[in-house]
Amino acid sequence: MLEIRIEKTTKPKQKPENSAKLPFGSIFTDHMFVMNYDEGKGWHDARIIPYQNLSLEPSAMVFHYGQEMFEGLKAYKTDDGRTLLFRPQKNIERANNSNARLCIPQIPPEIFLDALKAVVKMDEDWIPTAEGTSLYIRPFVIATEPHLGVKASSSYLFIIILSPSGAYYANGFNPVKIWIEDDYVRAVRGGIGESKTGGNYVASLKAQEKAHDGGYNQVLWLDGVERKYIEEVGAMNIFFKINGTVITPQLNGSILPGVTRSSVVDLCKSWGYPTEERKISIDEVFEAFQKGQLEEVWGTGTAAVISPVDQLKWKDHLMPVNPGKIGPLSQKLYDTITGIQLGKIEDTFHWTLEVK
């Protein structure tokens, strides 16, 4: 067990109303977990302290060279009062894969998990229970060495903050419209696309702006080399159901290996759908649409769980898929995953972890 120093807040904040209208990611709980890394000393001084500002030198490397890694997962409160995490080990594993690519030191998985459990336990009362809400958990690492010049930092902070949150998309579990981008590129093989790090997200803002201006919610990225193969959506992986088969782009180094993606693949297979992780081109999708075989499209991600897509726009082509409706498989996936997360459906895959 990790030794964690605990300093409780003396000024507990007012908790937000337990309402389905909670915003996403802008309210934070009373406490946060913090741990330091210094070259020669390793990770040390694990502590839970009142949520507070960070004090960093303006030359701290995170402000200049983008050495930052983050994760995102959720805690849920069951009807019988238990607190559940959804597949935290997957996030920890991905965090360390990102760390390796970004030259950030590894965080021992058991320490990471202890930290997650301890901080969630501390602020357990903040977990909202209204429809579609949960406690969003944001672990992240930033480079803190005060130095200008490109190299890996010699010091870091590992922090976990908690945000009681509602729906990620303003419209909740409702169909989204997706813009397929063929000018801007988010990531390329050999780059940092499969790492969860700031650089990938700032690269996406310009196309997101373009999509919003055109009346679309999200951007679907094509590969950076041939601009032809489907990659992923802004903060989601993407699935197509074509003529009975479920297809999602394979993990190729430039897309994020989503935890929800992996869960959806397992579920679809367990339900007997032919399920393929492979290269899929935008032309194949368009052709399926033209033939009337594009049955469902949905995005998967921790924030929104399942996002049914009811319209794709690619160049001059509009592809309405179930306009205004939620496809039956999208609905079943949403119900099953949120059911498991909330302890309402039997967790045959052993995906949830109770925080005790």
Add this chain to the structure above:
Amino acid sequence: MLEIRIEKTTKPKQKPENSAKLPFGSIFTDHMFVMNYDEGKGWHDARIIPYQNLSLEPSAMVFHYGQEMFEGLKAYKTDDGRTLLFRPQKNIERANNSNARLCIPQIPPEIFLDALKAVVKMDEDWIPTAEGTSLYIRPFVIATEPHLGVKASSSYLFIIILSPSGAYYANGFNPVKIWIEDDYVRAVRGGIGESKTGGNYVASLKAQEKAHDGGYNQVLWLDGVERKYIEEVGAMNIFFKINGTVITPQLNGSILPGVTRSSVVDLCKSWGYPTEERKISIDEVFEAFQKGQLEEVWGTGTAAVISPVDQLKWKDHLMPVNPGKIGPLSQKLYDTITGIQLGKIEDTFHWTLEVK
């Protein structure tokens, strides 16, 4: 003129020894420039204050989504006591190009220039004069809105810090060995490669580590699509002199438009060298080497000005170019540019700007 509130330090720090051994980018002066941006208010509250830590919420967007932009330029002290900046307008223009790509608000160029001049003037006594030293200036913008969720921030800080610095490479103006990377990729067309932003640098660390382990100083990147065309070095643009002609990769969207690069192109042309900005493949370079026509290779950047390259390593091929020696054109470029920067050579191009 920009109105700048000034708060002078009451505890001036001890200045470092004026020595050629000054480190690069780790000592900072007494003051810094800070200005806020808030949606609806624009840029406001310009101030020069004592160099101090920043206090930011852990949810500040810069820690998560990489919305950060930086610049780098230098101030020099001439023998007759004047303070000169080198082409600051070019850095300001590039900063705003980066800002546009990163969805960061534009900084009015005249405000940017006023800020640069004011803060450099304030800490003018910190400009070192020993051989190879200067005052390195680091303007940067970070996203400060406390919010989790991918979008452009609604608030920012624009900061300028100053670092009296020596040589960027430990070995000063001496030949460097370069490793040509053909696995990792730094940037791709359609991405953020031509912006000066953290994401590009963190992406480069892993290959830099590989190069260092192999005994090389720097990485030369190939293009992300065909992995064939020369892009740039870690923090420098690259030039080849082949059979009398000076060649540098053209600005293509994925490399940084270097200020030193532009100055070197102008100088080489003014001296009558055929000078080409165009695509150049690694095969072309290797072929020139084999034919004995690869006369000189050098990197260009603010930090090191000119870095003569004496060895290139590409896959199993070693290309020693003037081993251990500095080519005559590299030497002439270094002498001319640093001569202009220090006010020792007539500035026929009007590149320097005196801070009064």
